[in-house]
Amino acid sequence: MNGEEFLRALQKRRSVRNYSGEKVPMEKLNLILEAGMLAPSGRAIRPYELIVVRDKQKLIGLSGCRMGGAARMLAGADLAIVVVADEEKSDTWTEDASVVMENMHLMASVLGVGSCWIQGRGREAIDRGATEDYVRAILQFPQECRLEAILSLGMPESEWPETSLESLPFEKIHINKF
Template identity: 40%
Template sequence: MLDLLYDRRSIRKYSPAAIEKDKIQNLVKAALLAPSGRGIQPQRFIIVEDHDLLQKLSLAREHGSAFLSGAPLCIVVLADSSLTDVWTEDASIAAIIIQLAAKSMGLGSCWVQVRNRNQSEGKTTEEYIQEVLNIPQGLKVECMIGLGYPAEQKLRRTEQDLQYQNIFVNQYGTEFLNKY
């Protein structure tokens, strides 16, 4: 698992190759296996592979979503906020599980933040996506994940990239490296 975490990087450039159906099915299984608070499973997912819809989704944010126009697949991660007050945490957990599963299958991915972002001056990113994908009002959009075969290489993280200064033992201020 650590090898997967060292290797996983945000990939925003994809080859035009389609993702095979079995890999899409495995991504869906990974999403559905994601845990949630009290097992409520408020997460919902929309698999987008239609090029015209991907083009529209690439316009969902003022900055940060344009790369979706070149992605062969996007998974929109939603949650039913009426079921639990921790819907955003549950959706976030599912999103990272999707990204790790994608990496394990040789796919690249990148998270597009939706919550608390704007599409334009008068419309939130969430409102825009709800319109484009006909999402019912009660469902909240956490993020979109662009997926595809990488057309860019990024360096693997190293031990030197780990910020141990952010880890404490028993209380804030007791540095991890002084104990371990």
């Protein structure tokens, strides 16, 4: 793949929240997980843990992990990958977990699998408690593991439009000083 093809792949990545109900094939799921684990991490500690959730009842439960419906797509997702990280292992756990998320989100897109990043850290669930506590109660990860985010995944209901290069915020680029 050359640079232009890679940029094109980045343009094609979008947040996909509506799924057809078709299963995500295991081979694609494995590639998505491998992409996540190829992420760099501070001092190569890899403090993250990835929880793959395919149980329908748990997905429905997890869809309530955010107030205001920000996680509602989980109820219709084929699966979710919940990214947690041990904060005692590394002070870059949140950055490390984010890179894992982005690698998986991008690989899903390249494979034609729809996915959406759901913020977990610092958010509230429908019971007005912390999203982290709500998700921990369902998935039982240990206290030292902090919730970063959830990637919802499913085969897309429809095609999604790519992002045009013209729409990029070039004014945010500063040369030598702000």
